[in-house]
Amino acid sequence: MDHPADSTAMIAAISGALADPGPDDRELLASIVRVAREIFGAAASSIFLFDREEDQLVFEAVSGEGEDFLVGTRFPAHRGIAGWVADTGEPVTVDDLRGSAMFAQDLAERTRYVPDAIMAAPVVHRDEILGVIQVLDPHPQSRSSLADLDLLAAFAGQAGLALHGLVRSRAARSALALGGAEFERLAGIVRVLGELAPEQRASGLRLVESLHEVLAAMAR
Amino acid sequence: MTTTTPSGRAAARAAALTWNLLDRRPADIPVATSETVPVTPEWAYGGADGAGVRVCVVDSGVEAGHPLVGEVVGSHAVVGRDGGLTVEEVAPADTCGHGTACASIVRRVAPGCELHSVRILGENGGGTGAALLAGLSWAIEQRFDVINLSLSTSRPQFSQVLREMADDAYFNRSVIVASAHNSRIESFPWRFSSVISVGSHAEDDSDLVLYNPDPPVEFFARGQAVQVAGPNGSTTRNTGNSFAAPHVTGLSALILGKHPRLTTFELKTILYLTAANVRGV
Numbered sequence: 001m002d003h004p005a006d007s008t009a010m011i012a013a014i015s016g017a018l019a020d021p022g023p024d025d026r027e028l029l030a031s032i033v034r035v036a037r038e039i040f041g042a043a044a045s046s047i048f049l050f051d052r053e054e055d056q057l058v059f060e061a062v063s064g065e066g067e068d069f070l071v072g073t074r075f076p077a078h079r080g081i082a083g084w085v086a087d088t089g090e091p092v093t094v095d096d097l098r099g100s101a102m103f104a105q106d107l108a109e110r111t112r113y114v115p116d117a118i119m120a121a122p123v124v125h126r127d128e129i130l131g132v133i134q135v136l137d138p139h140p141q142s143r144s145s146l147a148d149l150d151l152l153a154a155f156a157g158q159a160g161l162a163l164h165g166l167v168r169s170r171a172a173r174s175a176l177a178l179g180g181a182e183f184e185r186l187a188g189i190v191r192v193l194g195e196l197a198p199e200q201r202a203s204g205l206r207l208v209e210s211l212h213e214v215l216a217a218m219a220r
Numbered sequence: 221m222t223t224t225t226p227s228g229r230a231a232a233r234a235a236a237l238t239w240n241l242l243d244r245r246p247a248d249i250p251v252a253t254s255e256t257v258p259v260t261p262e263w264a265y266g267g268a269d270g271a272g273v274r275v276c277v278v279d280s281g282v283e284a285g286h287p288l289v290g291e292v293v294g295s296h297a298v299v300g301r302d303g304g305l306t307v308e309e310v311a312p313a314d315t316c317g318h319g320t321a322c323a324s325i326v327r328r329v330a331p332g333c334e335l336h337s338v339r340i341l342g343e344n345g346g347g348t349g350a351a352l353l354a355g356l357s358w359a360i361e362q363r364f365d366v367i368n369l370s371l372s373t374s375r376p377q378f379s380q381v382l383r384e385m386a387d388d389a390y391f392n393r394s395v396i397v398a399s400a401h402n403s404r405i406e407s408f409p410w411r412f413s414s415v416i417s418v419g420s421h422a423e424d425d426s427d428l429v430l431y432n433p434d435p436p437v438e439f440f441a442r443g444q445a446v447q448v449a450g451p452n453g454s455t456t457r458n459t460g461n462s463f464a465a466p467h468v469t470g471l472s473a474l475i476l477g478k479h480p481r482l483t484t485f486e487l488k489t490i491l492y493l494t495a496a497n498v499r500g501v
Contacts, residue, residue: 078341084280084316087341088371091402092318093459095445124405127374144445144459146420149402 025165029061032162033133036155037063040148041139043115046070047123047159049131049167050077050086057082057132060163065113065136073111081118082132089129091121091149091156117143121156125164133159251486259493270330270473272480276364277326277466278355279319279371281339284312288324288449289335296358297339298351305350307338307358315341317450321458322370322466324449328426329470332477336364341371349375353382356396356409360389365476368469369398369415370462372407382409390414390484395472399465400437411436416472416488418465420444429471431495439491441467 029047037045044064048057056074059066077083081094095117115136123131133156142148193204241249276294284292295312298305314320323335340355352373359367367389373382386409389396398410400419410417413436420443421430430440443464450456468491475490476482482490492498 079316081316084318084341089374089401089405089407090371090399090462091460092462095457095459096454097450097456121402124374127376127405144457146422146444146459149459153402 028162033063043137125160265474268474268478269332271332273473276336280341281314282337294336305354321448325466330473374407386414399461
């Protein structure tokens with residue numbers, strides 16, 4: 001019998017749901033910006049998370065220029081091209097933008113790279129704008145066309161799933177930080193159940209179900 | 221005792237809701253455009269520059285004085301006051317350049333029109349929901365002839381009130397020209413039949429306007445690599461449906477400048493009849 005292995009898997013599943021910092025989501029975001037950068041022949045590609053509480057855009061993934069230091073950097077949410085995209089949910093390409101008002105020059109200089117062209121699309125999950133994906137200085141043949149903008153929007157769809165996963169994992173971590181002891185006890189119950197023989201486990205599960213019903217009645 | 225004169229009755233009829241024609245004859249409802257068919261581009265807007273037409277750009281504000289924009293007669297913004305939103309007069313400025321870019325397209329198509337701006341994006345933040353409603357509602361109340369709305373909201377809770385506002389504008393001869401969303405997203409108000417919705421074609425022709433026989437997007441105009449106003453007299457090239465709508469806004473201003481007091485239905489019909497693919501050119 002391989003009960004310990006089973007129980008470890010169950011605990012991993014619970015702790016994954018509750019506490020996983022989201023390495024898979026983060027890797028997916030990194031992969032999306034890396035592929036976007038390569039497909040568009042761009043100097044850089046990045047994904048911002050729209051932090052509504054702080055009213056800021058936060059770099060979550062960067063490929064190319066700035067990838068060594070930009071992740072985690074925050075900017076005001078309603079400025080520049082990324083800000084406009086976050087506000088409106090509309091993809092846009094702006095070319096010849098050195099000096100463009102849509103492009104917040106001072107913010108660009110903080111990133112240590114001032115591009116000449118930007119393509120940006122909203123990262124959306126179920127009607128909610130979670131952030132923005134942008135591509136800096138795409139190859140001239142890969143910009144200024146509506147089809148290119150559609151392609152970036154398709155990438156944004158994938159980014160939406162990944163960013164949603166990341167946000168959910170962080171929320172779970174916050175919940176764990178607030179109620180860690182309770183979750184630890186729940187994990188302990190799962191561990192014990194995993195170590196029981198099948199018949200005992202069935203009885204144990206019935207006990208848990210009864211407890212769940214009592215707690216649900218209390219919550220009502 | 222008061223008496224009602226015939227002209228007084230006519231005025232009362234005009235002000236009242238019309239739901240039948242029982243007390244009038246067909247000759248009592250003349251239509252300004254009835255003797256002018258066939259409708260051609262020359263008839264519709266030939267020689268027009270949009271003079272006398274009030275156009276409002278509902279966006280991120282418009283920077284006045286740009287060579288590609290010129291005079292901005294009125295500049296307002298949605299601002300937060302006492303926990304609510306209100307519209308106040310502000311200095312002409314643009315928080316991110318998008319409104320200025322759109323205004324420059326309108327100006328290029330209709331150089332004689334009177335440009336106004338109401339800013340709903342930028343300083344207040346919060347996206348396109350409540351601020352969009354406040355700004356658009358204000359613009360409709362001001363009875364602008366054409367309202368350019370190069371953005372939309374995907375929040376379903378705003379749909380019904382936006383629909384009512386769009387109907388209000390439609391029946392009061394305020395034409396809302398709204399850009400379709402750039403992605404396949406359910407958003408408003410461009411999907412409403414009471415507005416003129418515009419998407420992008422991929423031709424490098426700023427004069428080309430096409431009718432779409434497969435709605436909800438009703439017209440296509442240039443939205444790819446469009447030369448627009450940047451800051452300090454500069455120009456940029458922008459791509460997106462945002463930049464298609466102002467072409468139709470400008471064209472609407474030309475038509476209304478030459479044929480004032482058209483209803484939105486009449487205007488939309490003229491846009492249809494003069495569209496390049498309808499004319500077969």
